[in-house]
Amino acid sequence: MNPLLKNLEGGLIVSCQALEDEPLFGSMIMSKMAIAAREGGAVGIRANSPADIRAIKQVIDLPVIGLYKKNYQDSEVYITPTSKEVEEVVEAGADIVAFDATFRERPGGQVLDEFVKEIKSKFPSVLLMADISTIEEGLHAVELGCDLISTTLAGYTEDTDHITGFDKTLLSALVEKAGCPIVAEGRVNTPELAAECIRAGAFAVVVGSAITRPQEITKQFVKEIEITRKME
Template sequence: MHGNPGPDHSIAGGPLGQIRSGLIVSCQPVVDGPLDRPDIVAALALAALDGGAAGLRIEGLANLRAVRAVTEAPIIGLIKRDMEGYAPRITPTLEDVDGLIAEGADIVAVDATDLTRPVPVADLIAAILSAGRIAMADCATLEDAVAARDAGAQVTGSTMSGYTGGPIPDAPDLDLVRGMAGLGGFVIAEGRYHRPEQAADALRAGADAVVVGSAITRPEHVTGWFAGAMRKARG
């Protein structure tokens, strides 16, 4: 197995201690793409750990099961689910929380925005904490982070910044990272970190860890960036 065993789920000595100041790789292939298989997700996870990742962010129960079988490294687990009448997609139900915990997620991520949802954010966080796991609030604004911290979330992330309406920015939201760092607790920078220097900037802005996804585990996206730049160069 890759990674370090860590039965202690406290902030000081558990998974958060293992990922502090580190890179977390989000192994979420393009849905229905050629890499969208649990065995391939597990291989991507091992490759990321071999490259120096401190932890992983894994979506879906089958993928989480496959990754947990090959590593004891800290895993942020989530489920993306579209529900009619509700906007949040990241771990929106208590059943999702239970499933992620059963499959071995050390940290459970939930959408913590103020959008209409089937279950209050505070209830999702309470369920995570009652199981002895770490709750991560995927936030779009500083107000989201404040509410999530008040509800008991140990981790706030900038994951949802730019994804709750309007045009999606090109750059990461370092201002939100700075604001969340000012609140205390463990802060994870996430969202549009495409270059190594951007991840370094996030640490300097106060992040405790940084999640990188597409730039590492979605070759379709990275290929598109190169191909697009070359098309522009050709005129």
């Protein structure tokens, strides 16, 4: 196994991301978040945008899974959608590049197979993480030679929008059939669930909002308090 991947095995990867409309948006803030995650025992960081990746790489020595969220009018794919974003993520210093590996058409009409072939040709030494939403997408990503498969997009595509929590069935199926490292990601919102994913065979677990989005964490506390007050 690649030594870099070995460092991630069995551990927690913290997704340090904040979009422009969020209170913690900013590369300096995300770099501080990454330091806090490292001090808490995280084995890796998942980060969005070249600016955030560079800032994080300057302050920690953990592996960084890089992606670049970009919206294109002709496609629903927004996680590292084209080779241009891949190039920027690689140049920023990402150790692994994550991208949308669903069957949806990419910007410019490009299909997944063409995209993976292109980035493998341009960046042959870069490790690839395929963000998928279904078992079929996961197995196809393995066939394309991706190094890691992540359940990131289960519940976030038109075909899977009926899924409202972490997809345990998808994880189990991929662990059984894929034959490569499977990362549990997407609505892993408690320590107990993260541990359950590892017991189910996940190579590693990615947690984002439950750790790094205080506005969402606050909402959960407020919701429970309001429910209690209404019951009184």
